[in-house]
Amino acid sequence: MEFNEKLQELRTNKNLTQEQLAEQLFVSRTAISKWESGRGYPSIDSLKEISKYFSVSLDDLLSSEEILTLAQADSKQKTLHFRDVVFGLLDCSIVMFLFLPFFGQRIGDVIEEVSLLFLTQSPVYIKIPYLIVVTGLILCGVLTLALQNCSIPFWMKIKGKLSLGLSAIAALIFMISLQPYAAMFTFLFLVIKALMLIKWA
Template identity: 40%
Template sequence: MRMEFCEKLQELRRARSLTQEELARALYVSRTAVSKWESGRGYPSIDSLKELSRFFGVSIDELVCPDEIIVAAEAEQRELAGRFRARICSALDVLLVVLLFIPVFGNGADSPAAVALFDLTGISPWLKAVFAALVCATVLEGALGLIAARLDKPTWSRRLLAAGMALSIASVAAFIASRQPYAGIVCFALLVTKGFFVVQGKHGT
């Protein structure tokens, strides 16, 4: 009976007297990835399968059966789609920096013209500081999310995405509660757009 991929990988690694950490370094992947492959909780990407084939000197057909190749390809497609969605959401958060410079804030009854956040004087200093902190934290989270996606850190990306959603919700609530509708609408539009991508990811599309 043919061994499954996870069993075959364990056998090949142990035949070389390698630890999971050593194999991970040789393949330029994380030890967690190797652990998932060997426990059957995940499949390597097609590129990783090619690297495994070269490293152990066996054909891909010897490593995986056709059904497992299909599963691996589907997993890779989902991973790539997830990275794309994470990048889009992070980029949207970075775009929130425009709130620091464009005139979308009401400056009180004595000044009907809208102003940028930096020029806002018609509210208390602490409230202005809260607005600035929310915007800057969201922009920073977005920048870190782009870096995490670039470095292929899916766990970081998921955590930063969750943080970005929480910051967006807090921003919408803060702007609406303080009667800053234009800024609230901008944040709400970004929140809805990010929510769309998150829901897409949950449904695996």
């Protein structure tokens, strides 16, 4: 008997509706429906709650194949979570460009190091793209960290690509406009992200 059938049998033996069981396990009724129809498995924490609530062991709930499937899914979830944290922190750390002297500007015969907010000698057509990519990266980082548990397919698909794309554009803009420090940091962050994606592909 598969997990979904066992769960359904345990629930009906206790004369519980899906909604009542969901309340006991602190999950949604949709989650119970999904598990009972075999369209997914609960998290490790939810499995522990099910085991405790029905007084059955995890071995009784899951077959060895299901345990392997669950372990793989859990491992993948942890990897994605770790990647999101790293990507989010790297993108958010670009805020330092606004306050630390990563940019050079010529004042007479001297090149002075200033932060992006004090980059006053550069033309507007150069400073605006700087502000756009820096703001974009910071927002991308904040959203990545804030929406770690978001399972909307569009966001899941686009978040990594958005972060990589913005980093690549930022590195290119800083290189073309001869801002070596800003270019070096954005390129380094881009390489870290690319290596992480290659490692976990």
